Amino acid sequence: MASLVAVVVAHDSAEALPACLSALAAEHVPAIVVDNASRDRSVEIAEAAGAQVVRNGRNEGYGRANTRGIRAAAQARYVLILNPDVTLRPGAADALLAAAERWPEAGLFAPRIVEPDGRFFYQPRSLLAPYLNNPSGRRDLPSGDACAPFLSGACLMIERGFFLSLGGFDERIFLFYEDDDLCRRVADAGRALVHVHGAEVLHGRGRSSAPERGxxxxxxxxxxxxxxxxxxxxxxxxxxxxxxxxxxxxxxxxxxxxxxxxxxxxxxxxxxxxxxxxxxxxxxxxxxx
CATH class of the missing domain: 1.10.287 (Helix Hairpins)
Known part of the structure; x- marks a missing residue:
């Protein structure tokens, strides 16, 4: 599946990386791990799993590190951005690529995200989604593929050239709202955001990095x-x-x-x-x- 490359940003993510990278390998998706100056075995684990590793000398934050990884994925048509605590279920990558072929006018795709307790995570609103007013945050969960006002940055697929044409993630943001901002810019460019119900991933939520003081x-x-x-x-x-x-x-x-x-x-x-x-x-x- 040379048209798709996964980018995983790691920071003290040794506990979560093995399952994430193993699932990508099972889906035949090559991985680039951008390491944000981990102090644990994250780099060693990524290299042992066969991932390409991009090392940052210090923690660059979520968006900046992802953009660096996506720039390194020169052979990819599409990039899959996912957190280290996300694991793909069988067929998820193929379902996302099929959706991109089905709706070439769309700009951003996301799978169905399942939480550790089995709940289906779906974001009902966003601070930066003026095109859908949902002040109460009402949750009407989709039962199939659907356009969405916002897609979670835990796992996203986007065409690499389109992502770079947007300037990547906003590099002034170190953490939080990078995904909201990207979704807003995709929508402002006239491209749809698509929830792909048949692509399922498991999200560990909070397991991307080891706990640390402060x-x-x-x-x-x-x-x-x-x-x-x-x-x-x-x-x-x-x-x-x-x-x-x-x-x-x-x-x-x-x-x-x-x-x-x-x-x-x-x-x-x-x-x-x-x-x-x-x-x-x-x-x-x-x-x-």
């Missing part, structure tokens, strides 16, 4: 910063002040009741919102500017 604070920082960034990028209502006020209060209450986990969550969100308000960037925080 991870919750850091991820919540980026989530708040990225939300503010994409809202400003597309001229949406600025969420910074409401987010800052709400999370400062929650962080303060967490300190009062000695709840460290609460402080990490709400303190991280408050810090990210404050950084956005002050004009600081996610890349500067990560030493990438």
């Amino acid at each position: 991870r919750v604070f850091r991820t919540r920082w980026h989530q708040a910063w990225s939300r503010a960034y994409v809202a400003r990028k597309y001229g949406l209502a600025d969420p910074i002040l409401p987010s800052l006020v709400a999370n400062v209060l929650k962080a303060f209450l967490s300190v009062l009741i000695l709840r460290r986990s609460g402080f990490e969550r709400y303190g991280g969100s408050a810090a990210g919102a404050w950084a956005a308000l002050m004009g600081h960037t996610a890349l500067a925080r990560e030493g990438l500017e």
